[in-house]
Amino acid sequence: MKNHTTSITILETSDIHGHIFPYLYGTKEKATVGLGKLATFIKSVRKQTGNVLVIDNGDLYQGTPLTYYYMKQARHLPNPFVSILHEMNYDAAVIGNHEFNYGMEPLRKAQQDAEFPFLSANILDNRTKKPYFGLPYFIKVLPNGVKAAVLGVTTHYIPNWEKPSHIADLEFKDAFTSTQNWISYIHKVEKPDVMIVSYHGGFERDIQTGSPTERQTGENQGYKICQEVKGIDVLLTGHQHRKLAGTINGISIVQPGMYGGTIGQVTIKLQRNKQRWTVLNKETQIISMEGIEADKNVLSLAWDIESKTQSWLxxxxxxxxxxxxxxxxxxxxxxxxxxxxxxxxxxxxxxxxxxxxxxxxxxxxxxxxxxxxxxxxxxxxxxxxxxxxxxxxxxxxxxxxxxxxxxxxxxxxxxxxxxxxxxxxxxxxxxxxxxxxxxxxxxxxxxxxxxxxxxxxxxxxxxxxxxxxxxxxxxxxxxxxxxxxxxxxxxxxxxxxxxxxxxxxxxxxxxxxxxxxxxxxxxxxx
The missing domain is CATH 3.90.780.10 (5'-Nucleotidase, C-terminal domain)
Known part of the structure; x- marks a missing residue:
């Protein structure tokens, strides 16, 4: 078979914190935030190429009055964030630490309503010792035939923050160790062409120098994962609200800031050799949503709750x-x-x-x-x-x-x-x-x-x-x-x-x- 090349694009959002509409709730001023703007950008990328993975990295639906109003006044209705991620054709969502802030009931409901998987390999059911949210990873074969694996991992530091009653049935395993174990398993069983880890956590060290940037508590283990876990092509991160794009030890990393003002993009070029795709090169970017109009279809999915929120406010x-x-x-x-x-x-x-x-x-x-x-x-x-x-x-x-x-x-x-x-x-x-x-x-x-x-x-x-x-x-x-x-x-x-x-x-x-x-x-x- 003649060698040929192709590419795939990975888009990552993280730390949206309840932002859908492109304005600030305290002042009503326009702002470069929200899923509405992201939707316009993501749809434009899809028009250019069908070989796209879109992943939310956690902390999706806590942080705005809209979220608060929904959780307190309208929880019987479908979760607007799940509805919007459906409209935007997300492939998966990783569990973040703020997903637990309103307790397990709305999180379970969101997962039941979702047609995409909620991922977290290291949050276990403390009785069965299996991943509580079901899938630790998912496999997607893209239209060009590239087989991508995405492993979801969450900072295990959550018990240091969250109310015990909100996480009573859960066990939080070390994120680094869980990543190491699952990567080995996925390569052995699934044999993916591209291995992606989406980690709701950040970097405990400077990504250029390796110097510690915080106490080594285990809250953030991104640098250690890049240095010590073999077999990862891309590490998607979050939690710290930073804007990062680069490479650590050959692993492409991105962290797309917060509130939807920017998005992380990784483009991977691959070459077909016999029966396998091999990675030729990878490019990472953080792209601003400045100047992009919000997608009206996405905004309409939350408008009823939003209008009630504004009246209440x-x-x-x-x-x-x-x-x-x-x-x-x-x-x-x-x-x-x-x-x-x-x-x-x-x-x-x-x-x-x-x-x-x-x-x-x-x-x-x-x-x-x-x-x-x-x-x-x-x-x-x-x-x-x-x-x-x-x-x-x-x-x-x-x-x-x-x-x-x-x-x-x-x-x-x-x-x-x-x-x-x-x-x-x-x-x-x-x-x-x-x-x-x-x-x-x-x-x-x-x-x-x-x-x-x-x-x-x-x-x-x-x-x-x-x-x-x-x-x-x-x-x-x-x-x-x-x-x-x-x-x-x-x-x-x-x-x-x-x-x-x-x-x-x-x-x-x-x-x-x-x-x-x-x-x-x-x-x-x-």
């Missing part, structure tokens, strides 16, 4: 007396802000305790205007967190404050700045907590681990061995954000109502909230 719910707007997020983290004080107030009242910890999650939070709507609430509290009351020691509180204090650095001008460990490779502003119910001083001139210079409770020094009840969100209570001092501590109470609902209920109860601060903490450089 614009409902006035209460008023603020004073100023609770955030003009500078960094300032709000070094000097107590009325918005943070308000969140503490809601948490403490809901939990019935006097000590509270919370964070300012992102750089996009702008606080609350004088007339507050549901749009303002969900734009400021962007995660579907519930609250947990832990019983912890004074020593645990001190260790947690030291972890928070590591968020800061002192720059060359002697001024406060953000420690790069909290911005690179992924922004982690949500891992800096501020506390209410205790009085404390963080002196950033001191070495990390020795920055808490004053720590009082009711005007007296906090006792290291005494137990205190503290309310925080469920992510932090599970040790998320490297707050290991909270792991496996006694749970006194769980408030099974999302924080957005608790905030709304607080407004419905009090109608008007006064913006105020009691200035119980300071961050200083001496």
């Amino acid at each position: 614009d409902q006035p719910i209460g008023t603020i007396e004073g100023n609770m707007l955030i003009e500078d997020t960094f300032e709000a983290r070094i000097r107590e802000h009325p918005f943070i004080e308000f969140i503490h107030r809601v948490q403490k009242e809901a939990a019935g305790v006097s000590i509270s910890a919370t964070a300012l999650f992102s750089e996009s939070q702008r606080g609350l205007p004088n007339m507050v709507t549901m749009r303002d609430i969900v734009s400021n509290y962007i995660y579907p967190n519930t609250l947990t009351v832990l019983e912890i020691t004074g020593r645990d509180i001190r260790l947690a404050l030291e972890r928070s204090a590591s968020y800061f650095a002192v720059n060359q001008a002697g001024l406060l700045s953000v420690n790069p460990n909290f911005t690179t490779p992924k922004p982690q502003h949500y891992n800096y907590d501020m506390w209410e119910g205790i009085d404390y001083v963080l002196n950033i001139s001191h070495p990390i681990g020795k920055r808490v210079t004053s720590l009082l409770f009711n005007g007296e020094p906090l006792q290291e061995n005494k137990h205190y009840q503290v309310v925080m969100n469920n992510y932090r209570a599970g040790g998320g954000g490297e707050y290991t001092m909270f792991k496996n501590k006694p749970i006194i109470k769980e408030i099974q109502i999302d924080m957005t609902e608790l905030i709304a209920d607080h407004f419905l109860k009090y109608k008007t909230i006064k913006a105020a601060c009691n200035h119980n903490w300071k961050v200083i450089v001496d």
Whole structure:
């Protein structure tokens, strides 16, 4: 048989986080986000070539008010994200960590509704020890005869973040080891021409130098997979919200950012030799959706839920007396802000305790205007967190404050700045907590681990061995954000109502909230 060549195209989306429409919910401004724009691009690629694989890499349907409204008000209807992925002819979807945020019931329903497989080789049923979602991988023979295998893997760090009740029947096996084992099996049994791994996880090291970019916790193992697992042609990644395209140890890698503003593309050229296709070369790209019009057919599939979401968002719910707007997020983290004080107030009242910890999650939070709507609430509290009351020691509180204090650095001008460990490779502003119910001083001139210079409770020094009840969100209570001092501590109470609902209920109860601060903490450089 005469040798001839062909090519296949792999398109990867990841970390869509509930974005379908090309605008931002907090401001209604147009934005380069959403599945609508991606649909237009994907359809154009399909017109050019039929030899296409389209894969979503996880964290698909958590993160926007539309998702929240669907999960809370319209869950009996078909999942709009599954319907849209059908319209876009996706080949598979990998399970991400945020897929569990609303519990297993909507995830099972989404899987039942889907005509494409949900993949995760390393999430097992803890009774049968088999992949919980059924298929660990799938095989597709493309029109040109190329046989492609796609293995789905998920960061096994999920138990460090998720509510135990949401993952009670699951066992999370090491992603690296599972990848290694399944790749060997797939090559032996399936003998694919191209081996693709879609990993909802990222890179723990710089992809050029190999230098560590984070603590080696196992949350991200992409670099190790590339260096140590043989037989992979392409590694699709996500989770870190980075835009990456390149090669590590001969393996083509992409990570397509977040919210659908960009897409990862890998083009593989192959040559036919006797009965086998062999890879000649591979090209990786991150392609922006800037300037692309959203596909109206895709938008129409979610429009009914979207219009109800918009009406719900614009409902006035209460008023603020004073100023609770955030003009500078960094300032709000070094000097107590009325918005943070308000969140503490809601948490403490809901939990019935006097000590509270919370964070300012992102750089996009702008606080609350004088007339507050549901749009303002969900734009400021962007995660579907519930609250947990832990019983912890004074020593645990001190260790947690030291972890928070590591968020800061002192720059060359002697001024406060953000420690790069909290911005690179992924922004982690949500891992800096501020506390209410205790009085404390963080002196950033001191070495990390020795920055808490004053720590009082009711005007007296906090006792290291005494137990205190503290309310925080469920992510932090599970040790998320490297707050290991909270792991496996006694749970006194769980408030099974999302924080957005608790905030709304607080407004419905009090109608008007006064913006105020009691200035119980300071961050200083001496």
